[in-house]
Amino acid sequence: MGAFWSRFRRHKAAVAGLVVVVLVIVIAIAAPYFYPVSPWKMVQRPFLPPFANGAVPLGTDTLGRNVASGLAYGARISLLIGTISTLVALMVGVPIGAAAGYFGGLVDDLLMRFTEFFQTIPSFALAIVLVAIFQPSLVSITIAIAIVGWPPVARLVRGEVMAQRKREYVEAAILAGQSHWTIITRQILPNVTSPIVVLASLMVASAILLESSLSFLGLGDPSIMSWGYMIGAARTVVRQAWWLSVFPGVAILISVLALNLVGEGLAEALDPRSSRDQH
Amino acid sequence: MQTLRFLLWRVAKGILVVLAIVILDFALIHLAPGDPASVMAGESGATDEAFLQQLRAKFGLDQPLLTQLGLYLWGVVRLDLGFSYRQQMPVIELVMNRLPATLLLTGAAFAFSLTVGVAMGAWAAANKGRPLDRLITTIALVFYATPLFWMALMAVLIFSVWLDWLPAFGMREVGANVSLMEGVLDVARHLVLPAVTLGLFFMAVYVRMTRSSMIEVGRQDFIKTLRAKGLSERVILRRHVLRNAILPVVSLAGIQAGQMVGGAVMTETVFAWPGIGRLMYEALIQRDYNLLLGVFVVSAAMVVVFNILTDLVYRMVDPRIEVS
Numbered sequence: 175m176g177a178f179w180s181r182f183r184r185h186k187a188a189v190a191g192l193v194v195v196v197l198v199i200v201i202a203i204a205a206p207y208f209y210p211v212s213p214w215k216m217v218q219r220p221f222l223p224p225f226a227n228g229a230v231p232l233g234t235d236t237l238g239r240n241v242a243s244g245l246a247y248g249a250r251i252s253l254l255i256g257t258i259s260t261l262v263a264l265m266v267g268v269p270i271g272a273a274a275g276y277f278g279g280l281v282d283d284l285l286m287r288f289t290e291f292f293q294t295i296p297s298f299a300l301a302i303v304l305v306a307i308f309q310p311s312l313v314s315i316t317i318a319i320a321i322v323g324w325p326p327v328a329r330l331v332r333g334e335v336m337a338q339r340k341r342e343y344v345e346a347a348i349l350a351g352q353s354h355w356t357i358i359t360r361q362i363l364p365n366v367t368s369p370i371v372v373l374a375s376l377m378v379a380s381a382i383l384l385e386s387s388l389s390f391l392g393l394g395d396p397s398i399m400s401w402g403y404m405i406g407a408a409r410t411v412v413r414q415a416w417w418l419s420v421f422p423g424v425a426i427l428i429s430v431l432a433l434n435l436v437g438e439g440l441a442e443a444l445d446p447r448s449s450r451d452q453h
Numbered sequence: 454m455q456t457l458r459f460l461l462w463r464v465a466k467g468i469l470v471v472l473a474i475v476i477l478d479f480a481l482i483h484l485a486p487g488d489p490a491s492v493m494a495g496e497s498g499a500t501d502e503a504f505l506q507q508l509r510a511k512f513g514l515d516q517p518l519l520t521q522l523g524l525y526l527w528g529v530v531r532l533d534l535g536f537s538y539r540q541q542m543p544v545i546e547l548v549m550n551r552l553p554a555t556l557l558l559t560g561a562a563f564a565f566s567l568t569v570g571v572a573m574g575a576w577a578a579a580n581k582g583r584p585l586d587r588l589i590t591t592i593a594l595v596f597y598a599t600p601l602f603w604m605a606l607m608a609v610l611i612f613s614v615w616l617d618w619l620p621a622f623g624m625r626e627v628g629a630n631v632s633l634m635e636g637v638l639d640v641a642r643h644l645v646l647p648a649v650t651l652g653l654f655f656m657a658v659y660v661r662m663t664r665s666s667m668i669e670v671g672r673q674d675f676i677k678t679l680r681a682k683g684l685s686e687r688v689i690l691r692r693h694v695l696r697n698a699i700l701p702v703v704s705l706a707g708i709q710a711g712q713m714v715g716g717a718v719m720t721e722t723v724f725a726w727p728g729i730g731r732l733m734y735e736a737l738i739q740r741d742y743n744l745l746l747g748v749f750v751v752s753a754a755m756v757v758v759f760n761i762l763t764d765l766v767y768r769m770v771d772p773r774i775e776v777s
Contacts, residue, residue: 291470291473293708293711294470294711294753294756294757294760295474295477295711295753295756296710296711296712296714296715296749296752296753296756297711297712297715298712298714298715298716298718299714299715299718299733299748299749299752299753300749301715302718302733302737302745302749303481303745303746303749304481306737306740306742306745307481307482307484307485307742307745308484308485379598383598383600386600386602387600387601387602387715387719390600390602390719391718391719391722391734391737392737392738393737402600402602405600405602405603405606406602409606409723412606412609412610412614413610413614416610419603419606419607419610420607422603423599423600423603423606423607426600426603427595427598427599427600427603430598430599430600431594431595431598434594434597434598435594
């Protein structure tokens, strides 16, 4: 752990990214304490520009809602959907990839054709169709993002497991009479966690982008304030009120950028062989 | 001969994929909450019971599921993707009317992202570790993290609203009844913002890919040999490193095609570009599921075709690739 941290720390951009991610998490958790009033409620006159009133530092939107409050509450939904959809994608992708890589042969063929099929489908279009047909809700959005997110996980895990499969410790475990299940979960998977962790951090970033795109199109959960929804609602008034679309966009950009930087830092810290310039 | 066999094999595989997508479509219609007939009709039909009955009879919704699937597949084979009750037109006709605009937009964005991305990636790799490299990598990193719809909106705000350089919406000036040349220029002016916006995200991907690929190739022994032979650094980079480094970039282009479709939905929505992405958004807000699924099938089929093309290019660039 100490060695890991000292390697991670060397990557300054990654540390900066980590600070931002922690900050966003804190804001998401503390949102109700800063803004006890619901972000949907009118608090001031509409179209109040930013930096004019201390109570609403980032101005108000078309319906007089507090933009700063919307940003704070939006952080919650971005992080929530980002992490949960990534976890669901891991729960689908890791077993499929592990089975394909471990058993090889026909199992591998079938599972990889299945994975390839999902990779061929235009992912964002599939997410749109899924959310639209099953009606926008937290659950449908999370599942749709997971469905388009798992194939890269399966491919990565397959490759890693395949490489481990030929190692001596696995053969020893087979000779010792351990079951396939035990060998995969106890012996192989602990050895391939590093690349999975790196991929997962990047997946959270792209899940946040995907969620914001869906809510921008009006496919967000109608009862939850999100960054994408704020930009979508401000789209038609971009000429009159730039701040309504600028601030939530910057929030998405900074969060996604920070997560990507953390992912790169993790990749370098977890894999000492990879050098800086390969990224 | 080999290439022909490869092509046939890829086309057969592509048809299978499209078939699977159509079956997925069918499954989605039936998994959707509510009556498939009302799903097909969209909200417009949901109130009129007689109309729904008529739909059920027309699509054989009273028949066993497998028969229905057969009917649905048969329809797709005849290029019948159903009827849009909202727009009062067959889905296939709506999609085909809009397809050229999308092909123009994605084609322009693809050309922009590939040329600028590879050039900048190569430039960064040639200056590895210097400030220029850091600048290019940072730019790529930022564009990679920017939501496309937001970038589109900001482009409208800056270049249309504030600077008033380029038109923000549509594909042509309304009522512009002019010569061919002026018409082409008009479309080109409208194309700049959406194509560049859509291209920037993919440019970022190509910059990163080209850079890392070039650095990797540059480490290989044959490059050291060339250097020892006394070839100039310029020639080595351009003729040998870049050539070998471009392969993974080409294979990536095929994977990007699917993402390009999603990007087209966002950019066409913001810029009111009359393509199938915008059509998908219209279908979405009108809850016209027949149309939505039709656009989905066609765009997926387009991606399959594009993948076959990139595979062919890949084979031509690198003859080592065998049919697998």
